[in-house]
Amino acid sequence: MREAQAADAVRTISQLTYKGQKLSAEYTPQTETDVRENSARKGKKKGKIMIAEEDDHRTPDEKLADQVTPLWKVDYETQLVKKNRNSIKQLISLKRKIAELKNVRDESQIDWAYEKGALPCEVLDPIGSPVTEGYRTKCEFTIGYNLNREPTVGFLLGLYRDGVTSVLEPSACLNVPDVAKKIAAVMNEYIKKSDLPAYDRVEKTGVWRTLMTKTQSTGDVLILVQIRAADLTAERLQQEKDSLVKFWNEDSGVNVTTLVFQVWDGSSNGMTDKAPIEVLSGNGYIHENLLGNRFRLSASAFFQVNTPATEILYAKCAEWCAIDPTKKTTLLDLCCGTGTIGITMAKSVEHVIGIEMVPEAIVDAKVNAELNGTCVYIYIYIYIYILMRVCTKLFFYFADIKNVTYYASKVEDKINVVTDAVNEEVIAVLDPPRNGVHASVIRAIRDAKHISRVIYISCDSKQAIDNFIALCRPTSNRFRGMPFKPVRAVTVDLFPHTEHCELMVEFVRVEEQEEEEEEVKKEEDAEVKKEEGKA
Numbered sequence: 001m002r003e004a005q006a007a008d009a010v011r012t013i014s015q016l017t018y019k020g021q022k023l024s025a026e027y028t029p030q031t032e033t034d035v036r037e038n039s040a041r042k043g044k045k046k047g048k049i050m051i052a053e054e055d056d057h058r059t060p061d062e063k064l065a066d067q068v069t070p071l072w073k074v075d076y077e078t079q080l081v082k083k084n085r086n087s088i089k090q091l092i093s094l095k096r097k098i099a100e101l102k103n104v105r106d107e108s109q110i111d112w113a114y115e116k117g118a119l120p121c122e123v124l125d126p127i128g129s130p131v132t133e134g135y136r137t138k139c140e141f142t143i144g145y146n147l148n149r150e151p152t153v154g155f156l157l158g159l160y161r162d163g164v165t166s167v168l169e170p171s172a173c174l175n176v177p178d179v180a181k182k183i184a185a186v187m188n189e190y191i192k193k194s195d196l197p198a199y200d201r202v203e204k205t206g207v208w209r210t211l212m213t214k215t216q217s218t219g220d221v222l223i224l225v226q227i228r229a230a231d232l233t234a235e236r237l238q239q240e241k242d243s244l245v246k247f248w249n250e251d252s253g254v255n256v257t258t259l260v261f262q263v264w265d266g267s268s269n270g271m272t273d274k275a276p277i278e279v280l281s282g283n284g285y286i287h288e289n290l291l292g293n294r295f296r297l298s299a300s301a302f303f304q305v306n307t308p309a310t311e312i313l314y315a316k317c318a319e320w321c322a323i324d325p326t327k328k329t330t331l332l333d334l335c336c337g338t339g340t341i342g343i344t345m346a347k348s349v350e351h352v353i354g355i356e357m358v359p360e361a362i363v364d365a366k367v368n369a370e371l372n373g374t375c376v377y378i379y380i381y382i383y384i385y386i387l388m389r390v391c392t393k394l395f396f397y398f399a400d401i402k403n404v405t406y407y408a409s410k411v412e413d414k415i416n417v418v419t420d421a422v423n424e425e426v427i428a429v430l431d432p433p434r435n436g437v438h439a440s441v442i443r444a445i446r447d448a449k450h451i452s453r454v455i456y457i458s459c460d461s462k463q464a465i466d467n468f469i470a471l472c473r474p475t476s477n478r479f480r481g482m483p484f485k486p487v488r489a490v491t492v493d494l495f496p497h498t499e500h501c502e503l504m505v506e507f508v509r510v511e512e513q514e515e516e517e518e519e520v521k522k523e524e525d526a527e528v529k530k531e532e533g534k535a
């Protein structure tokens with residue numbers, strides 16, 4: 001197929017003229033080795049240390065481990081130190097970049113950035129993951145061919161953009177749980193016996209593409225099989241679905257809670273939100289427990305992949321939110337996924353508002369709010385039921401969780417929800433994807449006068465730096481509203497043996513100088529009057 005496309009391109013180019021000159025083109029096919037050597041050359045130019053293929057004596061398993069869990073040879077304490085150092089680097093850079101801003105109207109708004117010392121705020125000791133192996137509840141396996149061109153379910157041995165297309169089974173990957181390894185192995189056997197071929201990423205032919213597993217601490221297992229169906233008749237497709245259902249539910253030896261299926265004929269690799277997900281068996285979702293709450297999650301909804309470490313992160317987040325029981329508080333859970341952060345704090349605030357762009361996740365979030373609201377009230381219900389049987393129905397009406405509102409939308413398209421959040425205290429928890437949120441979201445947070453604090457949870461502090469700067473830069477025409485300043489930060493590791501970790505930073509609103517001075521003056525006046533009264 002690639003050859004045919006190339007021949008087409010050569011033909012088209014050869015018919016063109018540019019500035020009176022006839023263009024010519026020729027196609028040189030590239031092997032995987034060619035592409036790798038090419039990328040090695042490019043890497044050398046960029047100063048990267050590249051190992052030439054002939055000098056690379058690593059076993060395929062070692063190469064895969066280096067690819068999937070690049071820190072696997074480093075002891076865990078050292079991994080944590082390294083990750084914390086990276087977080088600190090970003091925090092230092094935030095302070096430096098704010099201090100270096102030009103044309104600042106009111107320097108007092110960024111006093112903290114001019115203070116002595118490199119760090120902008122208190123940085124707590126990094127928190128490690130309680131489990132360092134087999135922690136990934138979600139794994140996305142590629143289905144392709146191994147180095148011997150046998151169909152294989154596993155991970156790519158390198159980056160596809162570097163020309164690597166070989167797939168290796170995942171037994172060498174420290175972060176993959178045994179149950180997911182078993183599912184991959186079982187699927188591998190199924191595909192080997194199948195008369196349908198595995199997908200070829202280069203030629204864009206074949207059928208079996210991706211296997212996704214979600215294996216939760218509750219024992220629930222979700223399996224998603226993605227195929228390319230362009231060459232299959234409707235009957236054949238149905239036959240294959242039936243066969244998968246029988247296999248996973250009767251023959252696989254795996255206790256599958258739900259089996260879901262996606263047909264994807266497009267060229268992008270991996271799971272996609274561009275094609276629907278069909279439920280083949282079970283009800284399409286599974287459950288996970290977090291901090292005593294139960295959460296439902298569907299195939300496409302985001303859910304943190306390391307449950308014990310997530311509990312530590314969310315408990316810390318709740319601690320930093322420090323909800324004041326004497327105040328009416330609104331919690332804005334921005335990029336809320338299935339509602340986990342807001343729901344774990346819903347009982348201590350007056351109102352939770354969650355915004356999330358994946359509609360399926362919001363469906364889960366609404367169910368989760370009810371699920372956890374009802375659990376709390378069940379004991380009160382029993383008590384009241386004994387006392388006043390007749391009031392049961394009425395009680396249930398009031399017992400439903402009512403203080404949670406969800407929006408299935410991009411946060412940047414619900415700016416008014418952010419700016420309109422009004423209460424005695426409004427706290428925003430921002431847990432965005434790797435590249436952070438749109439600048440308009442940060443501007444809305446600044447504009448929302450009632451938001452006093454922002455807890456920002458970033459899974460890529462380098463990419464979050466622009467959001468941090470936008471939160472903290474002094475007031476300007478583009479960034480109205482008083483800025484925030486960082487007050488404390490902590491690294492929490494959810495991804496042992498990889499380069500990734502979470503950085504949570506608490507930002508508090510910088511108070512307006514005049515207001516502060518007025519407050520002090522008022523207090524002084526009151527003091528003087530009191531003294532005069534005594535006299």
Ligand SMILES: C[S@@+](CC[C@H](N)C(=O)[O-])C[C@H]1O[C@@H](n2cnc3c(N)ncnc32)[C@H](O)[C@@H]1O
Nearest residue numbers: 302304335336337356357358410411431432433
């Ligand atoms: C790191 S996850 C956090 C989810 C949730 N807080 C949790 O811990 O389970 C980021 C979430 O942001 C959502 N998202 C990404 N971009 C968004 C946007 N522009 N507006 C709203 N949600 C977004 C993703 O779908 C994903 O669920």
